[in-house]
Structure formats: structure tokens, C-alpha cells
Amino acid sequence: MAPASKLLVKLSQKLFPVPSDRQQFIEALTQPQPFSPCILWCRSKPSDTPFSTEPPIAWQPDFIDRLQIGEKPGQHPLHQQGYFYCLDFSSVFAISTLLSLDVPVQSVIDVCASPGGKSIFAWVLLQPSYLISNEVIGKRLGALISNFKRCHVQPATVLNLDSSLLAEQLPRSTDVVLVDAPCTGQSLLAKGLNNPGCFHPVTINKNANRQKRILANSAQLVAPQGYLAYMTCAYSIEENEQVSEWLVQQFPQFAPIDVPHLQPYQSRYSHLPCYRMFPQERLGAGAFTILFKNTHLREPQETVIQPLASLVKNLRPIATF
Numbered sequence: 001m002a003p004a005s006k007l008l009v010k011l012s013q014k015l016f017p018v019p020s021d022r023q024q025f026i027e028a029l030t031q032p033q034p035f036s037p038c039i040l041w042c043r044s045k046p047s048d049t050p051f052s053t054e055p056p057i058a059w060q061p062d063f064i065d066r067l068q069i070g071e072k073p074g075q076h077p078l079h080q081q082g083y084f085y086c087l088d089f090s091s092v093f094a095i096s097t098l099l100s101l102d103v104p105v106q107s108v109i110d111v112c113a114s115p116g117g118k119s120i121f122a123w124v125l126l127q128p129s130y131l132i133s134n135e136v137i138g139k140r141l142g143a144l145i146s147n148f149k150r151c152h153v154q155p156a157t158v159l160n161l162d163s164s165l166l167a168e169q170l171p172r173s174t175d176v177v178l179v180d181a182p183c184t185g186q187s188l189l190a191k192g193l194n195n196p197g198c199f200h201p202v203t204i205n206k207n208a209n210r211q212k213r214i215l216a217n218s219a220q221l222v223a224p225q226g227y228l229a230y231m232t233c234a235y236s237i238e239e240n241e242q243v244s245e246w247l248v249q250q251f252p253q254f255a256p257i258d259v260p261h262l263q264p265y266q267s268r269y270s271h272l273p274c275y276r277m278f279p280q281e282r283l284g285a286g287a288f289t290i291l292f293k294n295t296h297l298r299e300p301q302e303t304v305i306q307p308l309a310s311l312v313k314n315l316r317p318i319a320t321f
């Protein structure tokens with residue numbers, strides 16, 4: 001068992017006023033226990049499901065299964081055949097804000113896409129005509145592309161651009177923009193992985209600034225009346241609630257939207273409707289999520305929009321499916 005660092009203890013004190021809650025949080029990070037493996041079905045499930053599953057929780061979509069601990073879905077032949085994608089249930093929690101959209105969605109841009117879990121969730125759920133999955137770090141493109149190939153994700157386009165370039169080239173273009181932001185990755189500890197320095201104030205501050213920059217650029221992409229989904233796998237308030245509050249101040253046209261099924265997960269650290277999953281709840285390693293709506297209406301001169309597909313062609317796609 002790794003001892004809790006001073007910085008982890010300090011974070012736990014900030015997050016949990018009750019000492020027993022604090023202790024459970026610390027234990028989830030210093031004595032990590034396995035979580036149920038989770039899969040996202042990209043095709044119809046075979047009639048004879050090959051895995052033992054956990055009972056679904058109330059809001060769990062049909063295309064998600066939580067498996068019993070000990071199942072190894074990544075080693076099953078159906079995985080290689082692209083029937084499903086393996087992910088942490090916290091990822092499902094974070095992207096589940098999309099379940100509350102009640103409008104048809106034509107276009108989705110995933111600004112921070114690799115290895116592809118949130119893009120694939122959006123593709124299965126929303127079936128957009130345009131899915132653009134962007135990954136700025138070149139060496140992370142391979143994983144994204146191979147997951148899209150394996151799971152037959154199409155139509156989809158993979159880009160490799162900084163968010164500032166996306167903002168410049170595709171302003172007000174997209175119904176749903178996903179920002180699963182790079183973060184301190186504090187929840188990696190709950191998966192038993194090392195992540196030195198992830199609670200240090202300098203690391204947290206650096207990440208929060210990067211998140212603000214990516215969000216500010218991503219906000220430019222959202223069509224009038226479209227949606228911006230922000231999520232991280234960090235626990236620090238600076239990377240989550242404070243970034244969200246900053247966005248609303250900077251871009252008051254973005255209204256945070258209530259997500260009814262996530263009400264039980266309402267964050268205690270903000271007055272905004274935003275949601276947290278913690279590792280001691282035993283569903284996944286932890287996540288933060290919030291959904292914003294761009295309340296701007298389309299300008300009269302905007303009625304003829306250049307189709308996203310033709311704009312994207314000029315951005316040198318890395319792959320098109």
C-alpha cells in the first residue's frame with residue numbers, strides 16, 4: 001500500500017468535509033481495487049452474450065455492459081472483430097451528458113479524441129452524418145485510427161490540428177463539440193497506475209490553463225443552439241468546476257444544462273449543474289462532466305452554411321472512413 005502524500009491528503013480535505021469520506025477517497029487511490037470491466041457495443045450484441053454482466057444501473061444505455069470482475073473482454077475474438085470497444089465506466093459517465101440531447105445531431109467534433117472512446121460513444125448514440133475526431137499529438141493518432149478501423153466507425157474523419165486552427169477554420173459549424181480535456185490524470189491512481197506530481201499545484205495550474213485555452217477554442221466551433229460537452233478524469237476543483245465557471249464568465253452565451261439522470265452526482269463544489277463520479281463509489285476511477293448549450297441564435301446571413309464536409313477537406317485529414 002502506497003502512503004497518501006501530503007498533497008493527496010490536502011486535496012481530500014478540500015473535497016470531503018466528513019473524515020470518513022476523506023478516508024474512503026484516499027484508500028481508493030492508495031489501495032486501488034479492480035473495477036468491473038466495461039464494454040461499448042458498436043454492433044448488435046450477439047444473441048448469446050459471451051460475458052457475465054453486472055446488473056445495469058438506472059441510466060446505463062443498452063449498448064453499454066458492465067462485466068463481472070475477472071472477465072477479459074479485450075482477449076475475446078469479438079473484440080478483434082470490432083463488436084465492442086473497452087473503456088472505463090467513468091468514461092461512460094462523463095460522456096453520458098449526450099443522453100440528454102433531444103434534438104437530431106448532424107455533426108460532432110471531438111477535439112481531444114485519442115484513443116477514441118468518447119467519439120465512438122457519440123457515433124453509436126447520435127449517428128451523426130459528420131464525425132470529426134481530432135487528436136493534436138501525432139503519436140496518439142495510430143491508436144485512434146486503429147480503433148476506428150477495428151470498430152468500423154464511419155462516416156468519420158480524423159484530423160491532427162491544434163484547437164486554435166479548428167476554431168479558425170470551422171467557426172460556428174458543429175452541433176456537438178466534445179472536449180475530453182488533457183488533465184492531471186489524478187484518477188489513474190485509482191486504476192493502480194503511477195502518476196507522480198499529479199496533485200502538485202503547479203501541475204494542476206498548468207493543466208487548468210491548458211483546459212481553458214482548449215475550451216475557449218472549442219467554444220468557437222459550436223453552432224448556434226449547439227452543445228459543448230466538457231469532461232476530465234481529474235479530481236481537482238481547479239480543473240473542473242473552476243474551468244467551467246470561467247467558461248461561463250468568458251462566454252456568457254454558453255448556458256450549463258441540467259442533465260436529469262446525473263442529478264444524484266451533482267458536484268458540491270459549484271452552483272453550476274455539473275457532475276462528479278468518485279472512485280470510492282466503485283463504478284469507475286472517477287470523472288467530472290458538464291454540458292453547455294450555445295444560446296446564440298443563427299444570424300440571418302448565416303442561413304446558407306458551407307457544408308462541414310467541404311470545409312474539412314481543406315484541413316488535410318489524416319484518415320477518412
Ligand SMILES: C[S@@+](CC[C@H](N)C(=O)[O-])C[C@H]1O[C@@H](n2cnc3c(N)ncnc32)[C@H](O)[C@@H]1O
Nearest residue numbers: 112113114115116117118136137140180181182
Ligand atoms: C483524456 S484524453 C482523451 C481521451 C479520449 N477522448 C477517449 O475517450 O478515448 C485527452 C487527449 O487530449 C490530447 N491533448 C493533449 N494536449 C492537447 C492540446 N493542447 N489540445 C488538444 N488536445 C490535447 C491528448 O493527446 C489526449 O489524447
